[in-house]
Amino acid sequence: MSTKRKIQVPKLPIDEIVVDSMALSDYAKEAYKESLKAKTDNDTFHYYQGILMRHHILNRDIHTLMGSPKHFSLNTIEIILRAMLDDFLHLSYLKMYSSKTDEAIIKLNAKEYAESFKSIKEAADINEQVFEGKDKNLPTQGYYDHVLAKFKSVDQNAKYFKTDEKTDFKGFLQMKQVVAKLCAQKNYANNAVRAYYLWKSYSGIVHYSSVSFDREKHWHDGYYKMIQESLLYSFNTIGLAIDFFDSNGHFSFFCDDKFLERGYVFFSFDE
Structure with a gap:
């Protein structure tokens, strides 16, 4: 080919x-x-x-x-x-x-997951700083913590992180x-x-x-x-x-x- x-x-x-x-x-x-x-x-x-x-x-x-x-x-x-x-x-x-x-x-996918969670975190920060976390149209810090923890709890997702501690996503x-x-x-x-x-x-x-x-x-x-x-x-x-x-x-x-x-x-x- x-x-x-x-x-x-x-x-x-x-x-x-x-x-x-x-x-x-x-x-x-x-x-x-x-x-x-x-x-x-x-x-x-x-x-x-x-x-x-x-x-x-x-x-x-x-x-x-x-x-x-x-x-x-x-x-x-x-x-x-x-x-x-x-x-x-x-x-x-x-x-x-x-x-x-x-x-x-795996690194390509990890990079996109990282960007997705980063977007949620930035929106949650804005909600907290500007609206005291009360804007229902924006995620909260609690929501961010929940969805990230849920993602980390899936065994198959461990491959997207640099270490077993799952603190940082792999990059591309x-x-x-x-x-x-x-x-x-x-x-x-x-x-x-x-x-x-x-x-x-x-x-x-x-x-x-x-x-x-x-x-x-x-x-x-x-x-x-x-x-x-x-x-x-x-x-x-x-x-x-x-x-x-x-x-x-x-x-x-x-x-x-x-x-x-x-x-x-x-x-x-x-x-």
């Missing part, structure tokens, strides 16, 4: 982007359905399974939005694409360092660090840097500013090309998830030749 060819962005008009996004959605959905037949239950398996469902849904959303060109927002599309690129970079890292995949996914690399690791393999650096560039570009759209407003007003063909390239990364993300299932003996699944005919290529990890 690899090739020596460089990045090739399909040169397609908007109606073909609509068609391709739906095709990618179906591609991910069919692979997800195959994964349901496997009798496996662990963090790594469910992580890759979730990636397939996520790209089924996100590509379908792009298809739906861009299928109504008079009504869709460029910013909305870009925010969706940012999520896709996030997955591509993470799965590329997991593929390159496959001997550490299980622990890396920042995205810039992930990209630096990927660039260590020169053959893959171009893919990683391009994806990171798009990821950074779209990250600035999450928070509204005059920049994001100007992008909407001054639409040009360059944005179409960025969308097309981002779909190429989604295609590879789906491929990386399928590669995990294939290499672990769960199932083999091949993409439709129509993707390759339109210029979609699988990126190579070979030196």
Whole structure:
């Protein structure tokens, strides 16, 4: 599932982007359905399974939005694409360092659990400092202590903490660090840097500013090309998830030749 060819962005008009996004959605959905037949239950398996469902849904959303060109927002599309690129970079890292995949996914999940509890704690602190803990729409310190203790009491959650004392969650690399690791393999650096560039570009759209407003007003063909390239990364993300299932003996699944005919290529990890 690899090739020596460089990045090739399909040169397609908007109606073909609509068609391709739906095709990618179906591609991910069919692979997800195959994964349901496997009798496996662990963090790594469910992580890759979730990636397939996520790209089924996100590509379908792009298809739906861009299928109504008079009504869709460029910013909305870009925010969706940012999520896709996030997955591509993470799965590329997991593929390159496959001997550490299980622990890396545990750390990825731990980081998100930590962020979730941090949000609850910050809201509880605000409730205490501003409203003396009486705002019913905000969590309290007592609630925070309760949900954290409940989480820690589950034996399966011990793996998300650094020590048996369960005082600190494990952490994962920042995205810039992930990209630096990927660039260590020169053959893959171009893919990683391009994806990171798009990821950074779209990250600035999450928070509204005059920049994001100007992008909407001054639409040009360059944005179409960025969308097309981002779909190429989604295609590879789906491929990386399928590669995990294939290499672990769960199932083999091949993409439709129509993707390759339109210029979609699988990126190579070979030196």
